[in-house]
Amino acid sequence: MICIFCDNKNEAKSIEHIVSESFGNKIYVMERGKVCDVCNSRFSNFEKTALANTVFIMERARFGVASKKGNTAKGKVGQYTIEGNKEFKRGYIKIDGLTEEDLDQFDPETGVGKLLIKSFDKSEVAASKLLLKTGLEAIYTSQRKIYEKYNFQDLKDFLSTANNKDWPFLTSDYEVVKYNSVPKFTIKYYLKIRRCDLKFYQYNDETLLFKFKYGSIPMVINLLNRNLNWIKEVTEADNKARLFPEHYRSKILKKL
């Protein structure tokens, strides 16, 4: 088999999960050898960070989803340690490292306040890489015609080396037009009941958008390059849209 990321001929021993097992996926996987063991183990490094040190950990904890090794979801964002219920009950999030000062508008009488936790804590590159990896594997497996239309060279280069250059993504649920589901039929349904939604939209020749939504967190990334020309339209239409890494926001503003 030839690895779709590094083109190396290989006899892989490992199975590559398209959507991480720590989101609850057991069956949507790559054909063995389509991702070599070297790429697979490189991917698990950023996957770990993206699952445990971003806003994804809040959702994984809230949904009581077990990790790949069958443990309670646990991670750290900023100074907070976030953990799900030990018995995998839904709706519980345990946050350690929290003081009253961390709460905005805290009312001592009711004990209610607002907690602001960063969505990403220097974990943006890991999140970008996880989105790109998931996107390409899903398109390859479920939308082969789309896969064959492009060479995805920038994406492959980015994931096949230790290169940590930023690749921008957006958190937004706005759809310029209706996106199409990447997986079809039973896989689409299987992932949907695990709260995973994978969609794509061909915006133009240099922009193939991939949207990954887990629970209430929608993320959109361009699988072809770091081009930002699609971002303006979405951010103008959706005032909740946020661009990451944050330094890209000033680049967009300069363009306007």
Ligand SMILES: [Zn+2]
């Ligand atoms: Zn490879």
